[in-house]
Structure formats: C-alpha cells, structure tokens
C-alpha cells in the first residue's frame with residue numbers, strides 16, 4: 283500500500299509525458315492533413331475553373347471510381363480501414379463538387 287502511494291505520482295508523470303508526446307505527434311499530423319487538404323483544394327479550384335470555362339460537368343463518376351479503387355488499395359497496404367478511406371474521399375469530393383457548381387454558376 284505504501285509502495286503504491288509512493289509510486290503512483292511517478293507513474294502518472296510518465297503516463298502524462300507519453301500522452302503529451304503522442305499528442306504532439308497527433309497535432310503535427312493534423313497540421314499536415316490541413317496543409318495537404320489546402321493544397322488539394324487549390325488544385326481542385328483550378329480544375330473547377332477549367333471545367334466551367336469548357337462547360338464540363340462538375341462531377342466525373344468514372345474518375346471517382348478509379349480514385350476510390352486506388353485509395354482502397356493504398357489503405358489496405360497501409361493497414362487503414364479501406365471503408366474509412368473511401369468515406370473520407372467521398373466526403374472531400376462532395377465538397378469539391380459543391381465548389382465546382384458554385385464556380386460554374388458564377
């Protein structure tokens with residue numbers, strides 16, 4: 283009992299330190315994700331303008347099918363849930379199509 287009360291603060295400090303290190307990495311990864319998404323949206327805004335200028339439809343389902351198949355395979359190889367990767371890509375693409383539609387109307 284005496285040992286436990288003496289050791290607990292040390293264990294807590296170590297756990298806190300590890301949690302802090304892991305959270306620092308998570309914050310770095312989240313920042314990278316935001317920066318990569320910002321770059322992706324810069325590209326898709328250009329695609330949106332190009333499509334609008336040439337009267338092309340905002341969505342390209344055949345291209346999306348290829349992207350999903352590719353991303354699912356990448357996810358599997360990286361031990362990430364392919365269903366999650368597909369949902370994430372669909373979520374991003376839905377936003378891109380919304381942007382394309384806004385550009386086409388403007």
Ligand SMILES: O=C(O)C(=O)C[C@]1(C(=O)O)C=C[C@@H](O)C=C1
Nearest residue numbers: 326329341342343345346375378
């Ligand atoms: O590649 C295109 O044609 C795009 O408009 C980009 C993009 C994407 O975000 O990757 C978005 C919409 C299309 O349906 C397919 C792909």
